[in-house]
Amino acid sequence: MEKGWGLALESDPLTTDFFSTKATSATGSFFRLNQQRDMFQFPVSLAGSRDDRRGTSSPSDDTRIPVDEVDFFSDKKSRIVGEDRVKKEHGEPAPSSDLDHVNTGLLLRTAGSDQSTVDDGVSSEMEDRRAKNELAQLHVELKRMNAENQKLKDMLSHVNNNYTALQMHLVTFMQQQRNPETEHQVQELKSEDKKHDEEIMPLKILDPRPSGGAETAEMMSTHSSSDERTRSGTPQNNVEKRIGREESPESESWGPNSKAPKLNSGKPIDQSTEAAMRKARVSVRARSEAPMITDGCQWRKYGQKMAKGNPCPRAYYRCTMAVGCPVRKQVQRCADDRTILITTYEGNHNHPLPPAAMAMASTTAAAASMLLSGSMASADGIMNQNLLAKAILPNSSTMATISASAPFPTVTLDLTHSPNPLQFRSPPQPTQFQVPFPCQPQNLPQVFGQPLYNQSKFSGLQLSQEMGSSQLGHQQHQVPHPQLQQPQQPSLADTVSAATAAITNDPSFTAALAAAITSIIGGAHPNSSSNTSNNNNSSNGNNNPSHNRQ
């Protein structure tokens, strides 16, 4: 049972098959197949993150190079150096490599090999000396490479941080333009986020929605207090706890019986949208044998119910990565197709997330923001939401559906239509740590021009093709990102499912999504029609990319 950031965060829920308790035994036996292996997994692609260093099946294993000597960000040289060194130590002649000076020595030796067979005495001594010399050179080179790698790693980390900060600044700026009164709240969030920038990417990217920042802050405070009450645990507090739960926005149930106001109620827009924000949900449909997708967060199961119309029980989970985190999720198998796992997220994390969790968090945050932005953009929420769904998946109406008729605004990301899903495939390495494969970037598919580190078995948002070509391509000028400029490589069918992780790991994803949404909403929204022309210039991510939803 592993408790760190990374893949094994959901260890116990994995082994606990809630379908086996009440569901049929048939499904139980089915889902018990390699649950660990078949978990959805989200990548850890944050450069320089701890997870990146935990690569296990790297070439360093084979060559017995100490891990600290082989950097996963390293270029080919250092690895070759390592191999050469080992081969040297084993008496093998090192092959010609990229190291010129090494080659020189080897070539000399090779050139003289014929002679060395003739006069053994002198040449063997010289060879020894030469070999030692080479070895020393290799050591020096290795050190130099390591230093260089470290430098590059630092730079990469720095660039990442800067990029995130810049993105947040941009969102903040646009948010302030749209809603100046929330400026101070936004600033609060910014300062909070800064605290965690170095180690962990912050989830609480500002909510660009009107009063979004306020909402986030409010939810955080409210939930901390309410949850503290809830966790106080003394029996005499039961009544108080119930009351507190009712007062807390998060405590509202998320079912059709919930107290949450409906979208098109007659309430003023502020209240209704605020409530809608609280209750906005993102439902992810994906194929998986595992009882729960691995989204990088830690969850604690707090309930299970048989839902009407579905023989499979519905499990209720609460985020336990931080005390008082209001995020909850429901996990349920689809009644029609029990290989489909439906995970519904609600709430905003009130804590920083590890990179592994950023993937799903970004996805759901983008979807939720998009949904809520759409619902607020106009009174005709349904229309805009449909447009937003098309914004996510312009060429497929079934990939993302937004329900405005539901008690809560819900966006459903349907990830089950992969032509060749890889969710049942074995991971390339047995370890549960998600390790990028910097050694073979050329073999990796790209989404939005970003190499896919295919460590994810998540079946994917399937945004790669449509979004990459039509949507993102359209938005590239709006959301400048170096990687977005790269030509998109045709996505491999069996790696499409990893697209989501890669997409959502890219901080530009939500910005790009927001830009796309903004342009659409701008056209549909009567009040923002004047902004339509601006969308191509200045809408870059402002309208959406709030990571305040999980």
Place this chain on the structure above:
DNA sequence: CGCATTTGACCAGCGC
């Protein structure tokens, strides 16, 4: 023993 899960009970909202 501590922690997570299980599971029955409770509560609130909705429909009839």
Place this chain on the structure above:
DNA sequence: GCGCTGGTCAAATGCG
């Protein structure tokens, strides 16, 4: 008002 349903709680249980 009553029953149904969804969501949550918390004691009981299981596991490492």
